[in-house]
Amino acid sequence: xxxxxxxxxxxxxxxxxxxxxxxxxxxxxxxxxxxxxxxxxxxxxxxxxxxxxxxxxxxxxxxxxxxxxxxxxxxxxxxxxxxxxxxxxxxxxxxxxxxxxxxxxxxxxxxxxxxxxxxxxxxxxxxxxxxxxxxxxxxxxxxxxxxxxxxxxxxxxxxxxxxxxxxxxxxxxxxxxxxxxxxxxxxxxxxxxxxxxxxxxxxxxxxxxx
Numbered sequence: 061x062x063x064x065x066x067x068x069x070x071x072x073x074x075x076x077x078x079x080x081x082x083x084x085x086x087x088x089x090x091x092x093x094x095x096x097x098x099x100x101x102x103x104x105x106x107x108x109x110x111x112x113x114x115x116x117x118x119x120x121x122x123x124x125x126x127x128x129x130x131x132x133x134x135x136x137x138x139x140x141x142x143x144x145x146x147x148x149x150x151x152x153x154x155x156x157x158x159x160x161x162x163x164x165x166x167x168x169x170x171x172x173x174x175x176x177x178x179x180x181x182x183x184x185x186x187x188x189x190x191x192x193x194x195x196x197x198x199x200x201x202x203x204x205x206x207x208x209x210x211x212x213x214x215x216x217x218x219x220x221x222x223x224x225x226x227x228x229x230x231x232x233x234x235x236x237x238x239x240x241x242x243x244x245x246x247x248x249x250x251x252x253x254x255x256x257x258x259x260x261x262x263x264x265x266x267x268x269x270x
Contacts, residue, residue: 065096065103066112073109078139079155079266082132110134113142125167128160136161136267143265144197144244151215153203153247153264155254161269162201162248169197169244176201179208188214189230195242203249205256207263214245215263 069092077085093103104111110119114134122137123129136154140161143152154161166174175191175198177184184200191198192214207215210231219228219239228239252270 061102062104065101066107068101069093069096069103069107070109070112073135074113074139074142074265078136078152079261079268081268081270085132085135109138113138122164122168125164126160127164133160133269136269137164139265139267140165140246143267144246146241148265149217150263150265151217151245151247152267153249153260154267154269155252156248156269157250157252158269159250161267162199165199165246165248169199172197172244174199178202185210185231189237192228192230192243193238193240195240197244197246199246199248201248203247205249205251205254205260207247207260212263 069089072092073085073089077088080088089107089109093107096103110131114137118137118141119129119134122134127133127137140152140154142148143150156162166176173196175187175196177187177198177200179200181187188198190196212218213228213230219226221227222236226239226241227236229236247264256266
């Protein structure tokens, strides 16, 4: 009976609450659940994003990979995992002043050959190109409050098909490269309270690990 309501509220949590602190998330979820019940939609009491979208096996694996086991960290892991699925429209950008997200993702993606880069690295676009072709995960760490415009095709997932090949233009319209759907992209910042402009916010899902 509660499946539709729980999934509905969970979808709202993933779409809108990632950037906020635990108290604000709780306040908003409480209001959403009350509104759902007022309109006749049945939601679990108490509602839990973690119980709805995560399994005990997933949570155990995340803990082994050094993710803290508190409620907010588990919610963050759910959001990041959803954002890195092929059907997601936005990659995750993590507010990570203590480096928890970076450590967790580095452990989790190590077996897949994770590439860790900075925007200040020379030739980082070439590293990205190789990762996109090979389906290798990439994490860009320590970004500021602006992002390199060269990343826009990746952030907007401007992937298309031509002559039976799945392609993305990286570095200009004349630089089409093969796109492996196994590619995953993560971004972290150490800034505890970044002020991102709307043109950044609409291109990523911000997840707050503060």
